[in-house]
Amino acid sequence: MKMFSCVKQMSALLPGIACFHTSSVASAWSGRPGGPRKWLSHNKKIYPPQLPDEEPRPAYVCHMKANIKYSPWKMWYIACLVRGLSVEEAVKQLSFVNKKGATYVRDTILEAQNLAVEKHNVEYKTNLWVAESFVGKGLVVKGIRRHARARHGLVEYFHCHYFVRLEEGKPPEHYYPYQRELSGQELLDKWLTKMRSRKITNSL
Structure with a gap:
């Protein structure tokens, strides 16, 4: 308290000096401290009754x-790992990933699993699979790193948002279209297209 009063007196005497901020970074951030809100609004969507x-x-x-203290570029690899897996398999695979981001992803998936049973009328919590899993860039805190000869450099502390959507049912056999096994005719057509698209270097 004494230090704060001394700084306040110094800033009053010297108008050019910057005043210290005692508030938290999240509350001082001009954006949304709680992160994006549009993704959670999909849970409130009401569909019309279906025909028999x-x-x-x-x-x-x-x-x-929201606002995980982790690089979004590093989190991207972990988010891609669990796509198209069942919840049990995703949690099992993440338990072997020795990265800090894997803990956040695993906790988020387990929280979503509990929400599905408690608030979205899912009967069996094991009958869920990861339909969507992606990352967004979050809060970036900029700071100064001291260098030699009274110089300084800019340092950035990145945060990220992790989004997941669990869907009821069994996961598909191939999540990505290119994972599907091609037939013999499709392999032949693909090879012919590749051969016909060749070009001789320095030719007409």
Whole structure:
């Protein structure tokens, strides 16, 4: 308290001196401290009743964890790892990933699993799979790093948002279209297209 009063007196005597900020970084951030809100609004969407001959619409739940103190570029690899996996398999795989971001992803998936059972009428919590898993860039705190000869450099502390959507049912056999096994004719057509698209260097 004495230090704060001394700084306040010095700033009154010297108008050019900067005053210290005692508030937290999140509250002083001009953006949204709680992170994006649009992703969670998908849980409030109400669908019309389905006809008896229509295919049943699987239940889903969207969840997120905002402003994680972790690089979004490092988190991207972990988010891609769990796509298309069942919840049990995703948690199992993340337990072997020796990265800090894997803990946040695992906790977020387990929280979404509990929300699906408690608030979204999912009967079995094991009957869920990761339909979407991606990362967004969050809060960036800029600071100064001291260098030699009274110089300084800029340092940035990155945060990220992690988004996940769990869907009811069994995961697909191939999450990405290119993972599908091609037939013999498709492999032949692909090879012919590749051969015909060749070009001789320095030719007409």
